[in-house]
Amino acid sequence: MLPIVEGVVLIAALILPLVLQDYLTVFATRVIILALFALSFDLVWGYAGIMSFGQALFFGSAGYAVALMARDLNITSIFLVLPAGTLIGLATSLLLGGFLLLGRHPSSVIFVALGTLTGSYAADRLARGWYYLGGQNGIPSIPSMSLGSYDITEGPVYYYFALGILAVVYLLCRFLVRSQFGLALAGLRENEQRIAFFGYKTQHLKAIVFAVGGTIAGLAGSLYAFHEGFVWPNMVGVVISTQVVLYVLFGGSGTLIGAVIGAVIIEGVSFWLSDNYREIWPILLGVLLLLVILFRPLGLISFVLGERERVGSFGATRKEKRNAAP
Amino acid sequence: MPLLEATGIVKVFGKLTALDGAALTVADNEFHGLIGPNGSGKSTLMKCVAGAEIPTQGKVSFVNRDITLLSPTERARAGMSLKFQITSILPTLTLYDNILLALQAQSSLFDLVFSRTRGVLHDQVMMMLSQFRLADRAHDAAAALSHGQQQWLEIAMALAAKPRLLLLDEPTGGMSLEERRVTGELLQPIKQHCSLVIVEHDLDFIRDICDRLTVLDQGRVLASGTVAEIQANKSVQEIYLRRA
Numbered sequence: 001m002l003p004i005v006e007g008v009v010l011i012a013a014l015i016l017p018l019v020l021q022d023y024l025t026v027f028a029t030r031v032i033i034l035a036l037f038a039l040s041f042d043l044v045w046g047y048a049g050i051m052s053f054g055q056a057l058f059f060g061s062a063g064y065a066v067a068l069m070a071r072d073l074n075i076t077s078i079f080l081v082l083p084a085g086t087l088i089g090l091a092t093s094l095l096l097g098g099f100l101l102l103g104r105h106p107s108s109v110i111f112v113a114l115g116t117l118t119g120s121y122a123a124d125r126l127a128r129g130w131y132y133l134g135g136q137n138g139i140p141s142i143p144s145m146s147l148g149s150y151d152i153t154e155g156p157v158y159y160y161f162a163l164g165i166l167a168v169v170y171l172l173c174r175f176l177v178r179s180q181f182g183l184a185l186a187g188l189r190e191n192e193q194r195i196a197f198f199g200y201k202t203q204h205l206k207a208i209v210f211a212v213g214g215t216i217a218g219l220a221g222s223l224y225a226f227h228e229g230f231v232w233p234n235m236v237g238v239v240i241s242t243q244v245v246l247y248v249l250f251g252g253s254g255t256l257i258g259a260v261i262g263a264v265i266i267e268g269v270s271f272w273l274s275d276n277y278r279e280i281w282p283i284l285l286g287v288l289l290l291l292v293i294l295f296r297p298l299g300l301i302s303f304v305l306g307e308r309e310r311v312g313s314f315g316a317t318r319k320e321k322r323n324a325a326p
Numbered sequence: 327m328p329l330l331e332a333t334g335i336v337k338v339f340g341k342l343t344a345l346d347g348a349a350l351t352v353a354d355n356e357f358h359g360l361i362g363p364n365g366s367g368k369s370t371l372m373k374c375v376a377g378a379e380i381p382t383q384g385k386v387s388f389v390n391r392d393i394t395l396l397s398p399t400e401r402a403r404a405g406m407s408l409k410f411q412i413t414s415i416l417p418t419l420t421l422y423d424n425i426l427l428a429l430q431a432q433s434s435l436f437d438l439v440f441s442r443t444r445g446v447l448h449d450q451v452m453m454m455l456s457q458f459r460l461a462d463r464a465h466d467a468a469a470a471l472s473h474g475q476q477q478w479l480e481i482a483m484a485l486a487a488k489p490r491l492l493l494l495d496e497p498t499g500g501m502s503l504e505e506r507r508v509t510g511e512l513l514q515p516i517k518q519h520c521s522l523v524i525v526e527h528d529l530d531f532i533r534d535i536c537d538r539l540t541v542l543d544q545g546r547v548l549a550s551g552t553v554a555e556i557q558a559n560k561s562v563q564e565i566y567l568r569r570a
Contacts, residue, residue: 176439179440180426180430180433180439180443180444181438181441183426183430186416186419186423187416187419187427190418190419191414191416193414194410194414194416195431196397196398196399197376197398197399197402197407198407198427198483198487199403199431199432200399201399202399311419313419313420313422313465314419314426314444315420315426315451316444317444317445319445
């Protein structure tokens with residue numbers, strides 16, 4: 001069932017700009033980038049059981065970094081800004097992950113949740129208070145990302161570019177979580193102490209996944225900064241950190257596609273509600289989220305995906321068995 | 327030199343002294359039973375050996391190496407394996423994946439990411455499942471097994487990495503008589519390549535499979551010797567067997 005859901009989502013995403021008005025394509029691009037961000041959180045929470053309540057720290061740091069490159073160094077080349085933003089995500093997540101996850105004793109979920117939350121909050125305050133980063137107003141008027149002499153501006157081109165990146169990252173994540181490494185992550189999520197007694201270096205495994213998640217968040221943050229044309233303190237703060245948690249809980253954690261669906265539905269419903277119920281839409285959205293989390297704790301994806309398929313199996317493929325045979 | 331030597335082990339939890347100078351010596355290919363009344367410190371001693379608890383005092387040596395302060399991961403990598411008292415299989419994974427998870431524990435990160443050992447380990451996974459009479463359920467979720475089968479699966483997982491020392495904490499807890507008998511049969515073949523320390527309340531089971539016994543009482547060693555010696559020991563009979 002999972003490949004069917006993935007196929008339907010991909011086809012819908014491919015034809016969307018053909019049927020949408022331009023301003024809605026811009027909105028859809030934003031959602032695609034947020035779905036990429038949601039993937040980063042699903043990897044760390046849904047697969048490794050690390051509750052990162054500060055995922056926006058990596059998203060926003062990368063956003064600020066590429067915004068500064070564009071503003072101060074006039075660097076907008078896609079070949080420089082995207083790798084730079086991705087590396088910033090990697091570096092900040094390695095730094096925070098090293099501190100929170102590689103202590104002498106395994107860290108508790110609460111410790112990591114509060115540690116990441118604090119990191120995100122501190123970054124938000126720093127961004128608000130630092131004049132160089134634009135203070136409360138952030139950094140406006142970021143020039144467009146460029147590919148040679150061509151500017152990638154918002155619209156169908158940016159949409160398909162972001163969708164291409166989302167598809168590639170999704171496939172890489174899928175490869176990772178279906179590999180033997182994914183099996184180790186399943187063990188980590190289900191019973192960390194047990195697999196430590198098998199000889200797994202559980203803290204290292206967690207730090208690696210945390211860094212991979214941070215890297216993806218960094219890539220998403222870079223795309224977001226150029227798409228929106230400005231960065232602001234909320235981008236590193238608690239609000240967006242919480243938002244990405246909701247995407248994944250709503251869609252269904254530990255499935256990858258659930259994170260994408262969660263981001264699409266929450267953003268889509270918010271957009272529609274805010275247009276039609278201007279004053280009470282946040283309450284309506286909150287009620288909807290509560291209902292799903294109360295009655296479908298495994299998220300919307302659990303309507304079509306059973307427990308067995310959600311967890312998956314990791315046995316050798318026929319080809320692997322054939323190649324291993326003497 | 328013995329394979330495992332724990333000496334002068336003291337473990338204090340707040341005001342409670344769980345172990346008070348306990349000792350345990352296990353030779354290569356020996357099946358060693360750890361018995362004693364409830365609260366005598368058997369499980370705590372097992373945890374100190376496995377690394378789940380760090381002793382307050384004392385020394386644990388394994389293959390001539392001081393492992394007293396090593397983490398469970400490092401002990402596992404040195405060749406020690408543990409089956410917990412409470413069944414700790416991974417219930418949502420299939421039986422196959424539970425065994426594969428244990429077998430691949432020491433593969434490199436590169437091998438894990440690119441699934442380079444999955445094909446090679448397939449035969450070993452199926453062999454372990456066959457050895458523990460679980461092969462026909464390889465692709466069922468582990469949660470669907472009976473309690474006895476879950477215990478077997480966990481022993482198979484603990485044995486998968488071919489440890490030199492296997493620590494079993496109450497492996498027959500909650501099993502039927504028939505399942506206990508089969509468990510004894512399943513454990514016998516591992517003697518060729520592995521030593522065993524077993525904590526168990528079922529004295530008949532212990533007597534049938536163990537070479538030597540250590541009897542603990544109030545955190546101290548009351549007696550240690552062959553099964554025959556322990557059976558003939560007056561203090562054990564008076565203090566432990568009568569209570570049992």
